[in-house]
Amino acid sequence: MSGKSIFRRFLKASALAVITFLLLGSKDMKAEAAQSGNADFGTIENSIEITVNINAGRQYLDRDSQGNYLKVDNIPVSADGNVTVEKAQQHTISILPQFGISVSTKINGTAMQGSPDDGWMNYIVTEQNVYDLTISQSGNSAVTVIWDYQGTQGADAVVSNGTVKILSAVLPDGQNGIGSINMQDENGGHVEIKPGSTVTVELKPDYGYQFVSGSLNGQTVTAGTEVSQFTFTMPETNLHLSALFTQTPDEVEATSTKISSAGLENGANAVDSGNLKLTVNDLDTTVIPSVEAGVKKLVEPSDQVQMYLDMNLYNVVNKGTTTDSWENKLSELRGSLTISLELPEASRGTESTFYVVREHENIDGTKSYKKIPAAYDSMTGKISFDTNKFSTYAIVKENAITYTIDNDPKNSCNAILSDAGNLAEQIFTPEEIQTIKSSGDSVKFSLMVKDVTTDAGYPLEKNQIDSNKGDKNIAFYFDIELKKTIGSMPEQSITTTNQEIKITLKLPGELVNTDNKVTRDYYIARYHSGEVTWIPCEYNADTGTISFKTDKFSVYALGYHDHAVVSGSTIGSNNGNTSGSSSAADTTTQNTAVNSVTAQTLDQVPKSGENEDIYIMEIMLLFGGILLITMGILLQRKRG
Numbered sequence: 001m002s003g004k005s006i007f008r009r010f011l012k013a014s015a016l017a018v019i020t021f022l023l024l025g026s027k028d029m030k031a032e033a034a035q036s037g038n039a040d041f042g043t044i045e046n047s048i049e050i051t052v053n054i055n056a057g058r059q060y061l062d063r064d065s066q067g068n069y070l071k072v073d074n075i076p077v078s079a080d081g082n083v084t085v086e087k088a089q090q091h092t093i094s095i096l097p098q099f100g101i102s103v104s105t106k107i108n109g110t111a112m113q114g115s116p117d118d119g120w121m122n123y124i125v126t127e128q129n130v131y132d133l134t135i136s137q138s139g140n141s142a143v144t145v146i147w148d149y150q151g152t153q154g155a156d157a158v159v160s161n162g163t164v165k166i167l168s169a170v171l172p173d174g175q176n177g178i179g180s181i182n183m184q185d186e187n188g189g190h191v192e193i194k195p196g197s198t199v200t201v202e203l204k205p206d207y208g209y210q211f212v213s214g215s216l217n218g219q220t221v222t223a224g225t226e227v228s229q230f231t232f233t234m235p236e237t238n239l240h241l242s243a244l245f246t247q248t249p250d251e252v253e254a255t256s257t258k259i260s261s262a263g264l265e266n267g268a269n270a271v272d273s274g275n276l277k278l279t280v281n282d283l284d285t286t287v288i289p290s291v292e293a294g295v296k297k298l299v300e301p302s303d304q305v306q307m308y309l310d311m312n313l314y315n316v317v318n319k320g321t322t323t324d325s326w327e328n329k330l331s332e333l334r335g336s337l338t339i340s341l342e343l344p345e346a347s348r349g350t351e352s353t354f355y356v357v358r359e360h361e362n363i364d365g366t367k368s369y370k371k372i373p374a375a376y377d378s379m380t381g382k383i384s385f386d387t388n389k390f391s392t393y394a395i396v397k398e399n400a401i402t403y404t405i406d407n408d409p410k411n412s413c414n415a416i417l418s419d420a421g422n423l424a425e426q427i428f429t430p431e432e433i434q435t436i437k438s439s440g441d442s443v444k445f446s447l448m449v450k451d452v453t454t455d456a457g458y459p460l461e462k463n464q465i466d467s468n469k470g471d472k473n474i475a476f477y478f479d480i481e482l483k484k485t486i487g488s489m490p491e492q493s494i495t496t497t498n499q500e501i502k503i504t505l506k507l508p509g510e511l512v513n514t515d516n517k518v519t520r521d522y523y524i525a526r527y528h529s530g531e532v533t534w535i536p537c538e539y540n541a542d543t544g545t546i547s548f549k550t551d552k553f554s555v556y557a558l559g560y561h562d563h564a565v566v567s568g569s570t571i572g573s574n575n576g577n578t579s580g581s582s583s584a585a586d587t588t589t590q591n592t593a594v595n596s597v598t599a600q601t602l603d604q605v606p607k608s609g610e611n612e613d614i615y616i617m618e619i620m621l622l623f624g625g626i627l628l629i630t631m632g633i634l635l636q637r638k639r640g
Contacts, residue, residue, distance in 0.1 A: 044084060044086050045086070046086060047084050047086060048084070048085060048086075048087045048127070048129070049082060049083070049084050049129075050072055050082070050083055050085060050091070050129060050131065051081050051082055051129065051130045051131070052070060052072060052077050052081050052082075052093065052130075052131045053081055053130070053131070053132045054081075054135065055132050055133065055134050056135060056136070057103065057105075057133075057135025057136055057137075058135070060097055060098055060101050060103050060136075060137055061095055061096055061097060061135070062096050062097065063096070064096055064119075068096070069095060069096040070093075070094070070095055070096075071083075071093075071094040071120075072085055072093055072094075073086070073088075073091055073092055074092070074094070087127065089126065090124055090127065091125055091126075091127055092122050092124055092125075093122070093123045093125055093133070094121065094122050095120065095121050095123075095133070096120050099119075099180060099192060099194070101137055102137070102195070103121065103135050103136065103138055104136050104137075104138040105121065105123060105133060106133070106134040107125055107132070108125075108128070108131060108132055109134075112125070116173060118175065119175075143192065143193055143194065143195050143234065143235075143236060143237065143238060144181065144190060144191060144192050144238050144239070145166060145189065145191045145193060145238070146188070146189065146190050146191075146240050147159045147164045147189050147241040147242070148187070148189075149163075149186070149187060149188050150187055150188065152188075153188065154240070155242065156240045156242050157240040158243075159188070159241055159242060159244055159245075160245070161245040161247070162203065162204055162205040162206050162244060162245040163204045164189060164201065164202070164203060165201065165204075166178070166182075166184065166189065166191045166193070166199060166201050167200040167201060167229070168199070169191075169193045169194065169198065169199045169200075170198050171194055171197050177194040177198075177234065178192065178193055178197075179193065179194065180192065193234045195235060195236040196233065197233070198231055198232075198233060198234075199233070199234050200224065200229060200230070200231050201216075201221075201230055201231075203221075203228055203230055203244060203245075204228045205228075205245045205273055205274055205317070206245070206272070206273065207267060207268045207271055207272055207274065207275070208247060208248065208249075208268070208275065209245040209246060209247055209248060209274075210246055210248045210274060210275065210317070210318040210322075211228075211245055211246075211318060211320055212248075212318050212320065212322050213244065213246075213320065214320040214321055215320075216232060216239055217239050217240065217241070219232050219233070219239065220232060221320055223319035223324070223326075227273075227328070228273065228326075230320060248275055248318075249275070250264055250267055250276045250278070251275065251276070251278070251316065252277070252278045252280070253277065253279045253280070254279075254280040255279070255280070255281050255282075256280050256281055256282045256307075256309055257282055258282055258306075258307040259307070259309070259341045259342055259343060259344065260343070260344055260381070261341075261342040262278060262280045262339070262340065262342070263339070263340045264276060264337050264338065264339055265337065265338040265340070266335070266337050266338050269333070269334070269336055269337060270313070270315075270330065270333040270334065270335060270337055270388075271315045271330075273315070273317060274317035274318070274325075275315075275316045275317075276313060276315060276316065276337075277314040277316050277327070278311065278313055278339070279313075279314075280309055280311050281309065281311075282307075282308070283309060283392055284310070288308050291308060291359050291392055291394070292305075294359055294367060294369045295308075295357045295359060295369060297369065298357050298369055298370075298371040299357060299394075300398070300399070300434070300437070300438075301438060302399040302440070303397060303398050303399055304396065304397050305357075305394050305395070305396050306343075306347050306354075306395045306396065306397050307347075308392065308393070308394050309341075309392070309393045309394075310392055310393075311339070311390050311391070311392075312329065312390055313333075313390040314327045314328060314329050314330065315327070315330055330390065331361075331389065331390055332389050333390075335388060336386040336387060336388045337386065337387060338384055338386050339384065339385060339386075339387060341382065341383055341384075341395070342381055342382045343381045343383065344381075345381070347395075347397065348381045349397075352376060352378065352397055353376055353397075353398040354374045354376050354383045354395060354396060354397055354398065355372065355385075355396050355398065356372040356373075356385050356393055356394065356395060356396065357372070357393070357394040357396060358370045358387060358389065358391065358394075359391060359393075359394075360391045360392075361391060372386070372387060373385065383395070399437045401424040401428075401433060401437060401442075402442045402443070403423060403424050403442060403443040403445060404442070404445070405417050405445050405446075405447070406444060406446040406447070407447050413449040413450075413478050413505055413506070414505065414506035415447065415449035415480070415503055415504065415506070416447070416503070416504050417482075417501065417502075417503060424436075424443060425499075426497055426498065426499040426500075427445070427497045427498070427499075427501075428498075429498065436486060439487065441486050441487030441489075442487065443484060443485065443486050445482065445483070445484055446482070446483040446484075446485070446491070447481075447503070448480070448481040448482075448483070449479070449480050449481075449505070450478060450479045451476055451477070453476040453477045455477075458477065461477070461527040461554070461555040462555075462557075464527050464530075464532050465477070465532055465557045468532045468534075469525070471561055472559035473559060473560055473561065474525075474557050474559050475508075475511050475559065476557070476558055477555060477557045478555075478557070478558070479554070479555050480503065480550075480553050480554070480555075481553060482494040482497075482501075482553045493553075494553060495552065496551055496552050497551045498551070499551065500550060501549065501550065501551065502547060502548070502549050503547070503548060503549070503550065504545050504546070504547045505558070506543075506544065506545055507544050507545065507546060509544075511558075511560070517564060517565050518562045518563065518564060519562065519563045519565060520560050521560060521561050521562075522539050522546055522558065522559070523558070523559040523560065523561070524537045524548045524556060524557070524558060524559070525556060525558075525559055526550060526552065526554065527554060527555045527556070527557075528553075528554045528555075529552075535549070535550060536548065
């Protein structure tokens with residue numbers, strides 16, 4: 001029962017109570033008063049006692065807040081069916097059906113046409129002493145709408161990828177159509193509604209989904225003026241809502257003649273319902289002059305604006321069909337989207353880089369400009385960038401530094417300089433890059449690697465490396481020199497860079513380990529400004545190369561350390577510096593592995609003072625095995 005109905009009944013009962021109080025309090029009050037139930041309803045000048053019998057259908061009636069479901073002339077009928085009222089030619093008999101039940105009523109055998117009043121049904125009858133009522137159900141009872149987000153109400157009531165909310169239900173006479181059951185929360189909903197009510201419901205899809213079926217369990221819905229709100233007429237049947245929302249992709253309309261295609265990602269950062277529609281158009285040529293002044297303040301003199309685009313974004317929510325929708329234009333988002341634009345062939349380049357300048361009109365009418373970095377894929381010709389505002393965009397192509405790499409084929413160590421990304425940015429400072437871009441000069445890098453193992457001109461560097469080698473063996477020493485040439489300027493040496501650069505060395509054949517009884521680890525030592533540093537390196541057995549990264553260029557050494565293999569492991573340690581290995585593990589038994597350490601094998605392993613204990617241990621293990629075998633033979637002979 002609605003709050004409105006309860007309030008009206010409360011007012012009526014209160015008015016009767018006040019009248020009763022005043023009449024009973026009067027000295028002239030007559031002794032006889034009509035009694036009905038437990039209430040006094042004042043003095044009736046010309047009264048008649050009426051009996052009302054409910055012969056059938058009492059189960060279809062409900063009680064109001066005062067405990068009444070049967071009245072005559074608005075006076076409740078007592079439990080024994082009697083009521084005293086004022087004599088009149090006509091009386092009004094009122095019954096209160098249960099919520100959601102339509103009833104048909106016969107009074108003294110005649111079918112009566114009732115009129116509804118705040119949940120009650122009123123019947124006008126001529127005055128008689130006895131009325132016999134026969135009540136029957138004429139409409140469905142317990143009409144409800146049920147939905148569930150968790151699956152506890154059954155498969156036919158599961159709503160996913162969106163939410164449902166019953167906002168109102170109005171009967172044809174304007175009265176509230178929602179009953180006493182109205183439970184709606186994060187778990188689902190269970191709402192009791194009178195049949196024939198006009199129901200307003202919010203069907204809100206999650207982002208990436210739409211309501212396009214246009215009906216609820218076959219009940220046609222009509223889109224309202226507010227986004228995601230629909231109306232339908234409540235039928236005389238329960239509605240279990242499920243599978244309302246359909247997954248739908250975002251929409252892109254790229255009509256610009258300056259790009260081939262466009263796309264968007266991360267739409268959930270912008271909206272929580274429906275889809276997004278992105279439109280990309282060429283900016284009107286008459287508008288470009290008013291935009292250029294602000295944009296070019298953020299464009300470097302050597303860079304070029306490729307195009308001006310007008311980009312708009314809309315939140316789209318379908319109106320129950322795939323052909324009609326609510327569209328809301330978005331200018332500022334709660335989060336950023338990723339926009340991608342495919343450039344035409346004329347605007348591409350294998351070494352090109354791009355950025356974006358955005359002009360946006362603020363709420364106060366002022367305009368702001370922002371430079372936005374962009375990623376560029378030269379294979380697909382697409383640039384992508386993140387933004388949270390939609391208005392005018394300028395796509396700018398940077399004047400990138402063009403450079404070449406000269407890996408001197410004559411150097412004795414067969415080294416190459418690997419191009420890891422933009423080599424110029426790894427070597428030059430931002431100020432130098434700007435100067436080079438402004439001048440338009442190209443850059444040439446040259447890598448020279450010289451073997452100085454037998455060169456007497458590097459005594460300090462070699463002695464410092466030797467004193468820090470530990471148990472490593474030095475294969476050779478080499479000097480790395482990196483040089484640059486900008487335009488027509490003289491060649492200059494580079495001793496340090498702002499980022500590490502990868503260098504790869506081809507190992508001489510004699511340094512590649514081929515003995516499967518030995519594991520060999522490689523190391524790179526660098527001497528620079530009086531300091532020796534051991535640099536991690538990677539050995540590629542397939543190519544026979546060593547690779548390492550460095551940001552300083554001076555004298556280096558290649559070191560290695562060997563370990564004898566025992567039962568698939570090595571004897572010895574390289575203190576955790578396991579940069580690479582070239583040998584395969586021996587899969588024979590331990591005795592075989594021990595006995596295989598012959599004098600010839602030991603001679604193949606370069607010996608130093610640090611390794612002598614290992615060789616002694618191996619020899620002791622060998623003779624220990626022979627001693628055990630000898631003892632076994634003697635024992636057998638003794639037993640025999």
